[in-house]
Amino acid sequence: MESVLVHNTVRKIREKLLMSKAELARNAGISTLTVDRVEKGMSCRIETKRKIILAFGYELSEKGLIFTNG
Template sequence: MVQNNVKKIRESRLMSKAELARKANVSPLTVDRVEKGAACRVATMRKIILALGYELSDRDQVFPS
């Protein structure tokens, strides 16, 4: 399991899982799995980071190492 801040950031922006999934062009099930800490591909991480309004250089704020 991978700890991340996706759910916390999404909720602070009053965004639903479906809305994040739509903006990131991934399925809502993928968003759910990522929020629960399941591993995901780098491409999926990139999409989620950008959909949350972050720059790729801010990766560690969303997906801490």
């Protein structure tokens, strides 16, 4: 199975908000390993994307600002 890279701005937004990976993970209810994988562009479940979007304080309708192809 091939790994699909997903373009996202998770790291950029997290750093802009002065948020650590651990903080994002805690706020989103996901592991720091998952945050690391998402920031590296690895694919993730829609539910994980939803949790990250909400943890940043964005509306779900703004998902395109974070995840550009999914």
